[in-house]
Amino acid sequence: MFCNQCEQAESGIGCKEYGVCGKDEDVQSLQETLLCGLKGMAAYAHHARRLGRSDEAVSAFIEEALFVTMTNVNFDVPTLLEKVLECGKHNLRVMEMLDEAHVAHFGQPAVAEVGTGTRPRPGILVSGHDLLDLHNLLRQVEGTEVLVYTHGEMLPAHMYPRLRNHPNLAGHFGGAWQLQKREFEAFGGAVLVTTNCIQEPRESYRDRVFTTRATAVPGCLRLTTDDFSAVIARALELGPIPERAGAGIPVGFHHSVILGAAPAILDAVKAGDLTRFFLIGGCDGAEPGRNYYSEYASNTPGSSLVLTLGCGKFRIMGHDYGTLLGLPRLLDMGQCNDAFGAIKVAAGLAGALGCGVNDLPLTIVLSWFEQKAVAVLLTLLHLGVRNIAVGPAAPAFISPNVFKLLQDGYGLKLIGSDAKADLAAALA
Numbered sequence: 215m216f217c218n219q220c221e222q223a224e225s226g227i228g229c230k231e232y233g234v235c236g237k238d239e240d241v242q243s244l245q246e247t248l249l250c251g252l253k254g255m256a257a258y259a260h261h262a263r264r265l266g267r268s269d270e271a272v273s274a275f276i277e278e279a280l281f282v283t284m285t286n287v288n289f290d291v292p293t294l295l296e297k298v299l300e301c302g303k304h305n306l307r308v309m310e311m312l313d314e315a316h317v318a319h320f321g322q323p324a325v326a327e328v329g330t331g332t333r334p335r336p337g338i339l340v341s342g343h344d345l346l347d348l349h350n351l352l353r354q355v356e357g358t359e360v361l362v363y364t365h366g367e368m369l370p371a372h373m374y375p376r377l378r379n380h381p382n383l384a385g386h387f388g389g390a391w392q393l394q395k396r397e398f399e400a401f402g403g404a405v406l407v408t409t410n411c412i413q414e415p416r417e418s419y420r421d422r423v424f425t426t427r428a429t430a431v432p433g434c435l436r437l438t439t440d441d442f443s444a445v446i447a448r449a450l451e452l453g454p455i456p457e458r459a460g461a462g463i464p465v466g467f468h469h470s471v472i473l474g475a476a477p478a479i480l481d482a483v484k485a486g487d488l489t490r491f492f493l494i495g496g497c498d499g500a501e502p503g504r505n506y507y508s509e510y511a512s513n514t515p516g517s518s519l520v521l522t523l524g525c526g527k528f529r530i531m532g533h534d535y536g537t538l539l540g541l542p543r544l545l546d547m548g549q550c551n552d553a554f555g556a557i558k559v560a561a562g563l564a565g566a567l568g569c570g571v572n573d574l575p576l577t578i579v580l581s582w583f584e585q586k587a588v589a590v591l592l593t594l595l596h597l598g599v600r601n602i603a604v605g606p607a608a609p610a611f612i613s614p615n616v617f618k619l620l621q622d623g624y625g626l627k628l629i630g631s632d633a634k635a636d637l638a639a640a641l642a
């Protein structure tokens with residue numbers, strides 16, 4: 215453990231093995247888990263609030279949960295575990311509000327093929343998660359020669375008609391966040407990063423990167439209003455970006471789209487033509503071990519559907535999965551907050567089949583990187599979803615005892631080192 219939040223911090227540096235206050239590593243672990251979950255939920259709540267949605271019960275919980283993590287307030291493992299799961303409950307509500315707000319503002323999602331090439335005109339690459347920033351930018355480039363491309367977690371923007379049909383939205387460029395240094399440099403135009411995950415820019419492109427509100431890096435202009443004229447001016451100044459060819463990516467498998475196909479899906483499950491659902495996704499990252507996910511996904515049987523979301527999708531995309539029931543076998547449900555949609559689909563299928571979510575032929579293999587993934591995991595645990603595999607490594611803030619609590623209570627496990635063996639076990 216490490217804690218330096220009060221004056222009693224050991225040697226004026228921090229308590230490492232045991233708190234001077236009496237806090238042990240399990241209490242510290244649960245408090246940190248709660249803080250991480252709150253951070254992830256706060257990011258989603260911030261997006262929802264910008265789109266006019268908030269919930270007083272969520273705000274009240276955030277205050278109470280922060281209070282719980284203060285010095286000399288709570289040393290009780292069961293109470294802290296209860297608060298951790300309550301964070302998951304409130305995050306479910308936040309993801310629901312965000313889903314509703316996205317649909318209300320940007321239109322009913324539909325399946326679309328997104329081009330990944332670029333055209334020789336001034337360009338702006340928009341990364342991060344804030345669809346409202348993208349929408350405002352598109353409105354401001356309307357009538358100009360500037361074309362706008364999505365990057366990373368902005369890819370799901372193309373499933374919403376009010377964004378997809380905008381004449382200046384030209385496609386998608388690039389993969390997950392950890393490739394941005396190479397991709398932002400190669401893009402050639404202005405870059406707008408609306409949220410995480412931004413990396414410290416290279417000098418070669420720092421002067422054409424802009425950020426919005428909470429997101430900032432030294433030497434780049436941070437925009438604090440919805441006025442994007444500085445980004446547009448920079449794109450025009452930089453001139454045409456290189457022309458590139460690119461394949462199409464299918465997006466738009468929102469929960470409403472998948473549940474729209476529910477009758478055919480249920481018939482196929484009953485007939486044995488659809489044998490398993492996999493949810494493989496979450497965050498991507500640069501650490502070794504993440505090829506586990508691509509190997510796992512590419513070996514899933516042809517009689518299964520693979521749902522994905524978050525930037526973890528880029529890791530498993532480069533494989534031809536074929537089709538099943540007229541659907542691509544790999545179904546991109548959207549951003550990490552669209553885990554709400556995966557929950558809706560699982561609950562909908564379980565309801566129709568007259569069983570619980572844990573009785574579905576469903577395997578969940580999550581990749582985590584940062585605190586939004588923690589909030590999503592807490593939501594799944596709050597719902598009682600069992601046997602989730604998470605990786606590539608255990609969170610450093612989860613102590614061995616707390617991990618065992620989650621293992622015993624929910625069957626939570628770490629991914630193994632052999633994707634094919636783990637897949638065979640899931641199918642057995």
Ligand code: SF4
Pocket residue numbers: 217218219220221222223224228229232233234235236237284285286
């Ligand atoms: S809150 Fe407890 S563990 Fe943290 S610095 Fe203070 S005494 Fe140490």
Ligand code: SF4
Pocket residue numbers: 366367391410411496497498524525526550583584586587
């Ligand atoms: S899914 Fe997670 S890691 Fe990926 S861009 Fe979003 S916040 Fe970052």
